[in-house]
Amino acid sequence: VAGKEVVDSAVPVRWLEADEERAWIALTGVLLRLPAALDADLREHSGITHFEYLVLSATSEAPGRTLPMGELAALSYASPSRVSHVVARLEARGWITRSPEPGNRRIVNARLTPQGFEVLRAAAPRHVATVRHLVFDAVSGEQTAALTDIAHALLRRLDPEAEWPPRSTRVRP
Amino acid sequence: VAGKEVVDSAVPVRWLEADEERAWIALTGVLLRLPAALDADLREHSGITHFEYLVLSATSEAPGRTLPMGELAALSYASPSRVSHVVARLEARGWITRSPEPGNRRIVNARLTPQGFEVLRAAAPRHVATVRHLVFDAVSGEQTAALTDIAHALLRRLDPEAEWPPRSTRVRP
């Protein structure tokens, strides 16, 4: 992370061990490069960002292909603000519509349109192939299991409040 | 990723297995939330982004605290363009200087200034504590080792050309 060059502070700090340092450098690389690779591939071949794909995908799996904005934000691991901006763009392209929930008008439902579903269907095969190529072809089954546990452990840290795994991902139409 | 909702395309595609799907959803969460958490923490407490921290840190560990822009890009897992923009900002703040290599004036050397080093030293303890809290306190030693292997495997996929681990990270002053 910073190397022993930067030691000597008033705050006592436990620096990373050599093996932790190596793990951290490698993880940092993944955090920077994997999203970039997914974005580049999706933009080139499908004209959408990875985050837009996530939003379309989350909506597509909800009952009625409809989801309140807040749930959509939780499912796409993002802030309400970010989702609001992105859905506005997707709505402008005719891929999602928004309308207030009849019973409780504070809630806004995002609904995937047939056109939006088509975009997702067109993008999915290549995207899944890319994910397989970049991730699951690279690791063993045991590593996949380990990765799942590790990622869940990190997510619990990042979001101690949240139920895990999130309730909505377990629901299906 | 997309769910069986989106099956039926002309291209034959091998969809993710249930365990791969779970791993991918969890990894996606980490890819979206961990960088956001690191950025938020660094910005609040040190006034820099995580990527700026990486650039300062990489420079600090080079001989003479100096690195050609290209090597700096490789070490920080980013494009030359991105590094160029960021170093321009850091230079404007007086934390890095740039000057052409005497022998080969195509090469531009980025050098950490004493002020830049101070910023890094001030930021490091809290940042390392955050990384420890968010990552290494959450996983076992075995998981740390597994994470290292997995991350290296992914990086090899992302960058089949590159030597791994990168030569420069092994060099020390």
Place this chain on the structure above:
DNA sequence: GAAGATTGATCCTTCAATCTTT
């Protein structure tokens, strides 16, 4: 002409402020 690096335009994200409904 290729390597190394930078630039400017465009798009996206973030943050704080705001709006509406409950």
Place this chain on the structure above:
DNA sequence: AAAGATTGAAGGATCAATCTTC
């Protein structure tokens, strides 16, 4: 007043084009 969501401004990333040196 709190919950749910949106907005606009400001800052950062990306892409293609460009510049300089070899």
